[in-house]
Amino acid sequence: MRATALFMPTVKEDPADAEAVSHKLMVRGGFVRQFASGIYIMLPLGWRVMQRICGVIREEMDGIGAVEMSMPTMHPADVWQATGRYESIGQEMFRLQDRGGRDMVLAMTHEEVFTWLASRELRSYRDLPQIWYQLQLKFRDEPRPKGGVLRVREFLMKDSYSFDIDEAGLDKSYEKHIGAYDRIFARCGVDIYRVESDSGFMGGAQAHEYIAPSAAGEDRIALCPSCGYAANVELARSVALPPAEAVGAAPTGEATDAPREVGTPGRRTIEEVSTYLGIAPSLLIKALVYVAGDRPVMALVRGDHSLHESKLARYLKTEVRAAQAEEVRAATGAEVGFVGPVGLPAGTGLRVVADESLRPAPVGAESPWPGPRGYAAGANKTDAHLVGVVVGRDFQPEYADLREAQEGDGCPQCGRTLIVEQGIEVGNIFKLGTKYSMPLGATVLDETGRERTMIMGSYGIGPARIAAAAVEQRSDDRGIVWPKAIAPFDVHIVQVQAKDQVQIEVAASLHDSLAAEGWEVLWDDRDERPGSKFADAELIGCPVRVTVGKGASLGMVEVEARRGGDRLEVAVGECGVLVRRLWEACE
Numbered sequence: 001m002r003a004t005a006l007f008m009p010t011v012k013e014d015p016a017d018a019e020a021v022s023h024k025l026m027v028r029g030g031f032v033r034q035f036a037s038g039i040y041i042m043l044p045l046g047w048r049v050m051q052r053i054c055g056v057i058r059e060e061m062d063g064i065g066a067v068e069m070s071m072p073t074m075h076p077a078d079v080w081q082a083t084g085r086y087e088s089i090g091q092e093m094f095r096l097q098d099r100g101g102r103d104m105v106l107a108m109t110h111e112e113v114f115t116w117l118a119s120r121e122l123r124s125y126r127d128l129p130q131i132w133y134q135l136q137l138k139f140r141d142e143p144r145p146k147g148g149v150l151r152v153r154e155f156l157m158k159d160s161y162s163f164d165i166d167e168a169g170l171d172k173s174y175e176k177h178i179g180a181y182d183r184i185f186a187r188c189g190v191d192i193y194r195v196e197s198d199s200g201f202m203g204g205a206q207a208h209e210y211i212a213p214s215a216a217g218e219d220r221i222a223l224c225p226s227c228g229y230a231a232n233v234e235l236a237r238s239v240a241l242p243p244a245e246a247v248g249a250a251p252t253g254e255a256t257d258a259p260r261e262v263g264t265p266g267r268r269t270i271e272e273v274s275t276y277l278g279i280a281p282s283l284l285i286k287a288l289v290y291v292a293g294d295r296p297v298m299a300l301v302r303g304d305h306s307l308h309e310s311k312l313a314r315y316l317k318t319e320v321r322a323a324q325a326e327e328v329r330a331a332t333g334a335e336v337g338f339v340g341p342v343g344l345p346a347g348t349g350l351r352v353v354a355d356e357s358l359r360p361a362p363v364g365a366e367s368p369w370p371g372p373r374g375y376a377a378g379a380n381k382t383d384a385h386l387v388g389v390v391v392g393r394d395f396q397p398e399y400a401d402l403r404e405a406q407e408g409d410g411c412p413q414c415g416r417t418l419i420v421e422q423g424i425e426v427g428n429i430f431k432l433g434t435k436y437s438m439p440l441g442a443t444v445l446d447e448t449g450r451e452r453t454m455i456m457g458s459y460g461i462g463p464a465r466i467a468a469a470a471v472e473q474r475s476d477d478r479g480i481v482w483p484k485a486i487a488p489f490d491v492h493i494v495q496v497q498a499k500d501q502v503q504i505e506v507a508a509s510l511h512d513s514l515a516a517e518g519w520e521v522l523w524d525d526r527d528e529r530p531g532s533k534f535a536d537a538e539l540i541g542c543p544v545r546v547t548v549g550k551g552a553s554l555g556m557v558e559v560e561a562r563r564g565g566d567r568l569e570v571a572v573g574e575c576g577v578l579v580r581r582l583w584e585a586c587e
């Protein structure tokens with residue numbers, strides 16, 4: 001395709017609000033434009049990349065026996081009411097009314113509609129298993145759209161849904177998806193980790209996320225380089241370092257028969273209290289007040305740890321939110337910054353849940369933990385803390401895994417050291433069980449004529465996130481280096497002088513012969529400065545570049561790979577062979 005016939009608006013400047021590399025390069029390379037907050041236009045180059053990614057996804061989904069269809073994106077509210085999600089999902093769902101005042105929603109996802117269809121059309125165990133999929137728009141009013149196309153409010157998703165007669169069938173459908181996903185991400189040239197993920201607080205079923213390591217990602221995953229344990233930190237188990245090791249010194253908490261109050265005027269944060277009292281953060285108890293349902297809960301973690309809200313929500317089996325200053329006062333009688341588990345006012349119904357790392361060692365066990373010496377904690381009195389607080393003696397909490405796994409923790413499987421990496425969630429797979437088929441009455445008759453609720457799985461991939469993750473992982477200081485399977489074009493011919501008759505003829509014949517061999521060819525025939533044409537070729541990042549310049553009059557052109565390596569001069573007639581060789585050597 002001629003560049004003059006393609007709308008390819010590259011720009012020199014980074015967009016003002018962009019932080020992510022992929023955001024900058026995809027705007028500068030003329031792949032996308034922002035239309036409104038979290039709403040993007042896919043320009044021709046961006047759309048070509050999307051089509052290629054979708055093509056790979058289609059081939060691999062078809063390969064596991066999935067069938068493609070297309071679901072509506074506007075739904076009457078009632079199916080969403082039937083599963084309870086109309087109420088349980090908050091502002092993330094776009095809601096509207098039709099002219100008759102009927103409540104409608106824009107599709108956030110399609111479990112409801114696919115299950116609705118299955119409940120009407122699948123009747124017998126003989127109809128199963130089924131894997132249905134689509135590439136369809138989703139609408140989500142994300143609280144913080146960011147990172148270019150990484151988190152947007154309208155986006156394309158590949159979503160598939162499996163319907164099986166039993167758990168064993170679901171296991172098979174799940175395994176098939178694991179195979180397809182491994183191939184999709186490998187073919188698209190994106191490095192990923194498959195990690196255990198949170199399946200939500202509703203069910204204990206299995207779920208995995210596919211995380212592409214990248215600084216632009218919003219997910220953090222704990223990985224064990226020794227045994228391969230991999231889980232999102234929202235779920236990862238880990239072995240906390242003993243407090244002494246965590247501070248690199250012996251615990252400095254003091255031995256007491258009972259907690260002792262000390263003044264901490266204006267010191268609220270762990271850092272302030274730790275410095276003021278001269279006690280290591282790992283010997284402080286961090287007390288955080290949440291509202292779970294309508295009840296206040298105090299969650300406790302060590303001062304050197306962070307609480308993960310999803311873990312608390314999963315333990316309490318309900319959504320949680322941080323309490324406001326008013327609610328903290330009502331539950332504890334104290335100001336934020338001075339609350340703690342000892343000396344709480346009676347009758348506030350406050351539940352106290354401590355992280356496992358605060359659990360005292362069993363009696364008689366040798367432990368590096370500050371048993372009798374005690375922790376420091378808020379005194380539930382403004383400007384005061386307690387020291388010498390002994391868990392189990394001075395208060396009796398419930399224990400749960402609440403803290404976020406952090407770098408340096410022990411692996412829950414092998415005990416070696418965990419690392420934590422940041423990444424982009426590009427896809428996920430869930431065992432749903434009967435979460436949707438039950439409320440929507442999706443049943444079939446089994447061999448004995450008995451009605452059975454179908455066992456479902458759901459599986460998502462974000463094609464635009466694959467594109468952005470590829471850019472994040474592969475770009476260099478000159479621009480994008482597309483993996484060859486998803487590049488907008490395979491070969492980029494740069495014709496140096498737009499008006500040079502010989503160059504026009506050579507470029508045209510190369511364009512036609514390469515295209516005839518099956519390559520997608522971009523021919524930059526624009527009347528631009530050579531420097532900016534080369535810069536655009538680097539920015540756009542097609543795997544192989546052919547330069548038609550001065551040498552054309554001698555029948556010579558130059559061929560090089562975008563990812564680097566030599567620039568090779570060849571006769572026009574040899575160009576096709578070299579293009580193939582370089583392309584094959586690309587990832």
Ligand code: ATP
Pocket residue numbers: 109140142149150151152153155157425426427428460461462463464465
């Ligand atoms: P996240 O945790 O990042 O919000 P999610 O768990 O909400 O993702 P799913 O609902 O499971 O994501 O959607 C499946 C896939 O759709 C994700 O793995 C991701 O690739 C893509 N996706 C989800 N939300 C967005 C979004 N706001 N913008 C772009 N792609 C998205």
Ligand code: MG
Pocket residue numbers: none
């Ligand atoms: Mg989300």
